[in-house]
Amino acid sequence: MRLLLINHIQNAYQSLRGSRIRSALTMLGVTIGVASVTAILSLSGGASQLVGKQIDDLGGNLAIVRPGSNNNDPIASITQTQSYHDFATSSLSESDMTYIKKVPHVSAVAPLMILSSNIKADSVAPKESRVVATTPDLAKISDLQLRVGQFLDNKLKNDTVVVGYQLAINTFGSDAPLGRLLTIHGQQFTVVGVIKITNTPINYNSVDFDNAAIISFEAGKKLNKNTPQIQQINIKADSIENLESTIKGIKSSLATSHNGESDYTVLSGDQISQPSSQLFYTIAGVSTAIAAISLVVGGIGIMNIMLVTVAERTREIGIRKALGADNFDISWQFLIESLGISITGGFFGYIIGYVFAFIISKFMSLTFYPVINWQIALIATVISIVMGTIFGLYPAIRAARKDPIESLQQYN
């Protein structure tokens, strides 16, 4: 049996080489399908790892509170990420912040109030620029480093602003516009600092700090007609060991302030990145399903070619049967051949998929790289094998069922 398998593989190799162009074109179908699946999965994997990695980089002793009771539902997270910015009325209030500050082991608390106001100076900032109202603690929690100047601080007046690098370029045409005036929502703010390039447009704060103007929480409140709108509260514990007890403390104090209503969510560690990773996985799932169509097309190509091969080699089947091959041997011979097509095609598809993914991440200057892991390799392998088997089985069975006498008479 083992020997036969080796022989079938050699035989398949010979026959695939015998009709090179045809085999290559059939493989191409598989290659395209597997390449698109690989590219999608590796890119989305890279994207979803991004936020998780940021949190790890910050030391992991981070907890955040978000309004709304359940963020773990991927569909909800798709809709909610949008509503953070624009529509939702937050269930988090200023008093929650004061409660949280009193919880033991909390070392820093920063609310995020994100406003979509007009920002302009020499020129108007692009639409995607955001105004973030927060406390000075944010720099400590989210590890924002300054390029020039200083971050917000309690001694400063309320009409000061720290701008992201890209925003500074967009509005002032300069990377160090210290002391100049920025108009937000009709009010003027003095620039006191510029943040170093973060290059993390996707992060757990849902704000691209390169494109943000950071003002004090009080100023933000004033811009919003004295109503605080807190989309998120970032909390840093004094150490990782104390994080768990801190979270417990936060939960219990919020439970009292919200009268037991759980219209907020306390997240830590992986949970923080979960909504965004799940968002990416959902997108990846949908795009993979679309890519699967190309897999089916490729598979039909395999079946088509295998049926042609079987028809062409009817006589060979007759000869082999006369010389002692049984139906099982014949069906294996053709099944191995279709597996040869699909696995070879899948192998090249895996490589091309990665090349493609790296080109995309380079060219579109994405902030993440495709992830290389065994799961994607396994998926590509399984897809190839399953395709070869499913679409090769019918031609193989057809070949095995051929009557030897009729087969031998073909082309006589």
Place this chain on the structure above:
Amino acid sequence: MPNISTTPVIRLRGLKKRFGIGDAENYAINDINLTIDKGEFVAIMGPSGCGKTTLLNILGLLDRSVDGEYELNGQSVDTISKRKQARIRSREIGFVFQSFNLIPRLTVIENVALPLIYNGIGKIKRLQIASDILKNFHLNEREYYMPHQLSGGQTQRVAIARALVNEPSIILADEPTGNLDSRASHVIMQELADLHKRGNTIIMVTHNPRLTTYAGRVITMIDGQIDTDTRIRATVKHPKTRQIKKRSKSHDKKRGKK
């Protein structure tokens, strides 16, 4: 020289092969009783369409849908599973076809080694055996030729080599010389006669009455039935064909050097 043994190699009792149904029903084989002993050289003659080839296919276990009884080496074929039948084809039976039936995309040596694959013999061993047998047929210089690069006679010799590679006890030849000129025909017949001398059972279907001189028993068929069954004490030595064989060998060498 028929070898008297207790169980005949082939025993047919009331064998029938039917084609079509209803009004269109007719019998390609109609009630054949036949016993062939080990070591016989049987020539089956008859006009086209009399069922010679069908009979040969049935004997070779390629055609299974038959009525009547067929015992191969004392065992009823009906009781043998398909898989076992395939194994018997590979070990006990060697086929030689009129149209040679080499696989065109395989080399000569691979074609010869083909039956060994289904006996589970490893590649190196396979090629060794095939090479040895090709040497017997003076084809060792042609091992890595493709079938289309050979002459008709050479091709049929390769086909016979392939039929013999598993050392089968029965050789079924369906008009082995049908596509060959008379010179090549006699070379092939000489090979078959040699095999017969070594104790193989040979059943050959032919049109050519001259070839029956090699056989020890001539069966003529007509309309799916056996017409005559004659045993001849054949002299296998044909000085004339030997000369032809020598000549053809030197001819081959010349072609090889080209």
